[in-house]
Amino acid sequence: MSDFVSHMEPKLISWRQSFHSYPELGFMEYVTTYRLGKVLEGLGFTIHLGEEALERDARLGVPNKTELDKHELQAKAKGVEESWLAKMRGGLTGLVATWDTERPGDHVAFRFDIDALPITETKDTNHIPAKEGFHSMIDQTMHACGHDGHMTIGLGVASYIAAYQSILKGKFTLLFQPAEEGGRGAKAMTEKGWLDNVDYFYSGHIGIQSLPIGTIAATVDGFLASSKFNVTFSGVASHAGMHPELGKNALLAAAVSATNLYTIPRHSDGITRINVGKMVAGSGRNIIPSDAFLEMETRGETKKINEYMLTEATRIIKAAAGMHDVTCEITPVGITEEMICSEALIPTIIEACKSSDYIKEVLPVAKVSGSEDASFMMNRVQQQGGKATYLLFGTELNYPHHHQAFDFQEDVLPIALDAFIKIIEGGSGIE
Known part of the structure; x- marks a missing residue:
């Protein structure tokens, strides 16, 4: 289908640059x-939006x-129709697009993350x-991770899929996931059941490693389980000179926490x-700070190791609060799981x-670091035999x-598209 990919190249560039110029943060990608939905609707996909796409209470952060x-x-000012906005209101962004060929075959799912980062480009x-001329038009917001x-x-x-639906078989589910940054969105789509009864699941990332154009990796190894959380310390203000x-x-409780968290012993079982x-505290030089706030995370090579880090971090935070006679509140805002790719797909993808x-x-395989909330989707598929x-x-x-x-390099876009097309074809997706 190289002719199809070649034909698509100008459109791929146009889409990417349009998305790049208007980035939106997680759960605000209205x-x-x-x-995305208008393009997919025009192609003939069935669109699932709002609470059809996400489990409201499974969202984090x-x-x-x-x-x-x-x-x-x-x-609304940018022209989003009220009927769409009504379904997304309250941070129910992202969507799921489905296509059933109504011919027997595999159920194949793809995940694409859509959120940006709080960075000034x-x-x-x-x-x-x-x-x-396609840099971000939004202050302090940028697609700095390739999600565009x-x-x-x-x-x-x-x-x-729309162009070749007459010769395809099986079902296709495309998950355009909000709030990947911070591990906040995938769990909400997973808990809605979209990954149940999926035979094959594929996601991926542009970059991470600097590799030559034309090189892809069939699997990755090294993504860590993680916990993202905020900590609020509450004390009592007073005059710093008189009383x-x-x-x-x-502030001192937060500072003691921040420095001592890095003393947690490493774990012998893994990374x-x-x-x-982030730390924010205080209101003036002559005021005892009554409030302090931390944004932080732990990671571990496995869920068990990450739980060890989280337990130790929690102990240190509470001890620091006790030392300075303040209270603390720990609020989870994101989570990811460990991820192990299905090695059986390697020869299939190579071929x-x-x-x-x-x-x-x-x-x-490519070695990576960091964390990915696509882990929830992958693990659900694998747990059910996919x-x-x-x-x-x-x-x-x-x-x-x-x-x-x-x-x-925008040349990576047709390469990635062709990889997924070859995977669909190679996985007997064509009748």
């Missing part, structure tokens, strides 16, 4: 969801009502999005990580991609993911 209301008003003219490309690839896969003894210093990424005019090399994997799509990376100057 405009993004609408734009949902923004506060003020933020949601603001972004909903912005979405560089305006440096050496940065291609700035140079070519992932959505584009998803629309390409959908376009292929310091009457104050209870929340561990911990990070305090399927041999006929590609775009793919030059298929690595059996096979699942997570691919990498090679590109040159001049800057790392989550950097203000992050970008990728």
